[in-house]
Amino acid sequence: MSSSVLITREPVVNQQRAITANRIIVHAANIQQAIQALENLRPHWPTVHPVFVSLGRLVPTPELLEWPLPENTLVEFPAPALQYPQIQDLIRRFNEAGTPLALSWFQPGAAWPDGVDCRFTLADVNKVASPDSTPGLPLAWGLPDVPAFARAVQQGYTGAAGWFFLRGVTPAKELAPAHAQIVHLLNLVRNDADITEIETALKRDVSLPYKLLRYINSPGFGLMVEVQSFRHAVTILGREKLNKWLGLLLVSASRDPSAPAVMQAAIARARMMEILGAQFFDKVHLDNLFLTGAFSLLDVLLGTRLDTVLEQLSLPPDVRDALLGAGGAYAPLLKLAISSESFLPDQLRAQSEALGLTMSQVSAALLQGVAFADALSFG
Known part of the structure; x- marks a missing residue:
């Protein structure tokens, strides 16, 4: 079968x-x-x-x-x-x-x-x-x-x-200034700062508004209208949904020419978790599942220890716990996504069965995650 x-x-x-x-x-x-x-x-x-x-x-x-x-x-x-x-x-x-x-x-x-x-x-x-x-x-x-x-x-x-x-990347002890700026931006949105303050932070790097709108308007997101500005994005998406796309700015912040491969891996994990998470969580959790997968490779992408990044990010406890290996509600789906990256299927099968997911569901979510990540065209 x-x-x-x-x-x-x-x-x-x-x-x-x-x-x-x-x-x-x-x-x-x-x-x-x-x-x-x-x-x-x-x-x-x-x-x-x-x-x-x-x-x-x-x-x-x-x-x-x-x-x-x-x-x-x-x-x-x-x-x-x-x-x-x-x-x-x-x-x-x-x-x-x-x-x-x-x-x-x-x-x-x-x-x-x-x-x-x-x-x-x-x-x-x-x-x-x-x-x-x-x-x-x-x-x-x-x-x-x-x-x-x-x-x-x-x-x-x-x-x-x-x-x-x-593997084989030596992490730094501190965030690079460009990465710290995006972390600041994410914290402003999550802490409900005034839109004008967020816009000012966003415009400090002229590439950030462009990249943000490119991601939001990507075909994988499926919006019926084109988002023209940050204020328009807040109106269309709401602040909670916007966190997902601001997270992409942090994931794609590395200047290393090899970073797109890591970005693809992180976003494929994120989308896979988001799709499968719909079997277990209300919609309000799905963006946090996406962030969990997306941030799971921040140490490799930013060349910084993961705990160093997370100390400066305002994140929900379940996201933080999963990323730091401390369990929590999102951890099983993160383990599932990571196990899909092994040549052998044993761990993936065990994780799937433990969650009560069918092999067809897992395989479909995996391919959808890869297709979604590829379509974002990091660079």
């Missing part, structure tokens, strides 16, 4: 650590289950970046040819399966159908079929030091942190798949 299928995900980044694709790993008992689950997810399919489809421990079979892939989808074939003539034939059939292909679990000497285009090759850097013989653009996998990525690039890798960019 497709309802028992889970997906997890990884980003694919280039040498500058900018997102270039999303990789989803389908965890199913057989290909038929995987195909049905993928078809059910079609309405939520991310469209901004290409999507790599990995079948986890399964190998593609001819049944997969019958599924009409979304046009931005690449299908992965595992290198160990290349030894079988029927897999070689299937790869040629996918190629004839115009399906972009990728090779995973690369091994030196893997016999990719002659004359067939391979867009990308994923290789475990712990097993493949040099990617010179890959049939497609080599992407590193299994990286522990940012320094390891730098070494992989020196070895010839053109990018990587995975979450290495969340």
Whole structure:
């Protein structure tokens, strides 16, 4: 049954650590289950970046040819399966159908079929030091942190798949002035300061009003009218809803060129939590769930210890407790969102079952979160 299928995900980044694709790993008992689950997810399919489809421990079979892939989808074939003539034939059939292909679990000497285009090759850097013989653009996998990525690039890798960019960053003890300014702005709104005072703080950085209105008017928000100013935003949204979008200003405040990948991860978590939270909470809590996910990577984004940031932010107790690992009402959904970022599904399945969520609900929310984050176009 497709309802028992889970997906997890990884980003694919280039040498500058900018997102270039999303990789989803389908965890199913057989290909038929995987195909049905993928078809059910079609309405939520991310469209901004290409999507790599990995079948986890399964190998593609001819049944997969019958599924009409979304046009931005690449299908992965595992290198160990290349030894079988029927897999070689299937790869040629996918190629004839115009399906972009990728090779995973690369091994030196893997016999990719002659004359067939391979867009990308994923290789475990712990097993493949040099990617010179890959049939497609080599992407590193299994990286522990940012320094390891730098070494992989020196070895010839053109990018990587995975979450290495969340590790290996040394936090500072204080907020940068630009970040502190946005924290001040958030506190003004949450503490019901006068609109004129908030507008004055907002205008101290000319880029902030522009970015705020861009986020509010993004297609993912679905407003029927275009918001023209901060005062207009307050009228249309109300102050509570505005906190969510001001939170995006803080999440997107980093000047690091690699920050968009972290921003995407944070906002995908936020949107996933917001969607699933509707099963458990009244609407008044959903924006706080969004903020919890969005702020869960502030230490990486701002290069500052998380507790240092939170000391200066006026946040509801449940948000603060979840972010600091102290439990609270929002913590289970944050753990669920984080567990969707593992290659293996065990933790995600356990968290989903503990919350009484179906696998279909979780997978749909995950893809919607990724699509929402991609559509914001951080930069």
